[in-house]
Amino acid sequence: MNTHFIAIGGAAMHNLALALHNKGYKVTGSDDAIFEPSKSRLDKKGLLPKELGWFPEKITSDLDAIILGMHAKGDNPELLKAKELGLKIYSYPEFLYEQSKNKTRVVIGGSHGKTTITSMILHVMHFHAIEVDYMVGAQLEGFDTMVHLTEENDFIVLEGDEYLSSPIDLRPKFHLYQPNIALLSGIAWDHINVFPTFDNYIDQFRIFTNQITKGGILVYNEEDKTVKQVAEETENPIRKIAYYTPNHVVENGVTLLDTPEGPMPIEVFGSHNLNNLAGAKWVCQCMGVDEAEFYEAIGSFKGASKRLEKIAESSNKVAYKDFAHSPSKVSATTKAVKNQYPDRKLVACLELHTYSSLNAEFLKEYEGALDSADVAVVFYSPDAIKIKQLEEVTYNQIAQSFKRNDLIIYTNPKEFKEFIFTQNFTDSTLLLMSSGNYGGLNFDEVKGLIS
Incomplete structure (x- = not known):
């Protein structure tokens, strides 16, 4: 497949470009500014544009897909040329859905905790050598890229961001994934430049919950009143699993998690991270990892980059x-x-x-x-x-x-x-x-x- 990225330098975009390159796709791209670490990582794979700027001549009819980043404007010269040629233009989340529509999609949503929960799930899978596709919003220890795509893996784990998809697609990203298994961690008003009222913001999560595939699963934080309300209100015929912060104690600066095998020391701390851990455990169980296997793996999780x-x-x-x-x-x-x-x-x-x-x-x-x-x-x-x-x-x-x-x-x-x-x-x-x-x-x- 022949793909071209408009705004290839973004944190998410360059990781998707690397993932497609690793999958064997032909990848090109443009941007008017590319910073580290995107610059070095693209250069290493031969994907760094030779010149900064927008070049409509790069947009030709032999391109199978244009992937449009949020950094690009609606009047971008390459975007206009792509429209003129009638090429297929995808937003970042649209393209991820295309890559995963035949897989079991696990989507982690919420105003906070998304990256940590997604990272915990991936850490557990990696620990037990279970291969999954993924997209996560932070660099993780033991993982080369923040996006990984294959033809053969059964599951894809996606961090479900509620921010907008692209300059020409103003839907929240997580509305495009249609999860089979979804998690809602918490709802606290954010992105007020896009969602002017709290109720308008909550609506995005109602839509997300209603888009879970029929017969799918919603794992939700019952300690968050708004999440609980959204989960209980939906008439979507899905299975609902509530989670809450597990019992734990702190002794001499070490957090000990209460498990069936007794107190277990863990690297992460704080009630919010213990709450995240409980959500991740349920999702892993829905993906076929039992409770004992989860605890065996999670003890070595040190946290996602830039998260505590x-x-x-x-x-x-x-x-x-x-x-x-x-x-x-x-x-x-x-x-x-x-x-x-x-x-x-x-x-x-x-x-x-x-x-x-x-x-x-x-x-x-x-x-x-x-x-x-x-x-x-x-x-x-x-x-x-x-x-x-x-x-x-x-x-x-x-x-x-x-x-x-x-x-x-x-x-x-x-x-x-x-x-x-x-x-x-x-x-x-x-x-x-x-x-x-x-x-x-x-x-x-x-x-x-x-x-």
Whole structure:
């Protein structure tokens, strides 16, 4: 099959390009900006475009499929040429469905926990040498790519993102997969630039649940009231399996999971991650892995990249980096780290970086999100607000939103870095939460403070 990627450099897009190349497809692509690690990974396989930019002459009638990334605009010259020639144009999720329509599709959905749950399932499968196709939103230990596609594997495990599919297909990605087995982890309003009201956002999950194939399975987190409501309301004739956070204790900074064989030490921690683990266990069981086999494998799971990732540790101090940015994730992550190290001072730093978190109206959703921290710091860049063309967010709006009188706020990257590097982290935990890098913070230098 002869495929061309418009916007090949994206995190998801370049992984799909690599997966198709590994499958034996002919792959070409274009982009106007390609950064690391996409650049090196594409180059290694001979897929890096020779020049940056858009070249309509690359679009010819012998192409079997055009795969269109979100980074491309609706008036992209290559897209216009593809339309003119009447070529088949797929969004990323559409093409994944085409690749998996004869497989058992396992789709992990929810506002939070998707990547971790998908990663847990893949770790268990990998541990037991069970071959499955997959698409996951983080680089995993033991896996070369974030997308893997074959002709022969029976199952495909897909992380089900609710964000939009492409510039010409404004449906949420997870509406296109039609799962046989689905999981819903939690629903907490996000992507407000696309879903302006909470009810509109919930509707996306109602649609997802109704699209599970008849006779399929929905595994859902019964501790999330909205998820429970969506699961119970659906009239889709499916089997429903509820899960909840399993019993566990923390002893000397180690989480012990209650299992039929007795307490078992695990690498991940926090109630939200234990809850994710319970969901992953049920999905694995639906895929033919029994409970004992799941526990045997999950003990060695260290977490997905950028999800509560330990970046440095010494005898009396530790630092974690986490992708958390939405209010529910920030709250769960901060609470988890404090519970894991209750006798240490927790310095929690949050960067407001996404469209939602930099929206003045949405900020009030962060009330109480940093309450578990002993020292709470918020960083945001006024330049990021300008780039995203959002209304100005003021220092006072942020201070009032978190409802914490001792909140420390920085807007200058240099001043934030100075704060970090002048702290005494003895008997402390440092938690850095962001989908960005605090205006250029070098995490390797941070490691030196802790090690």
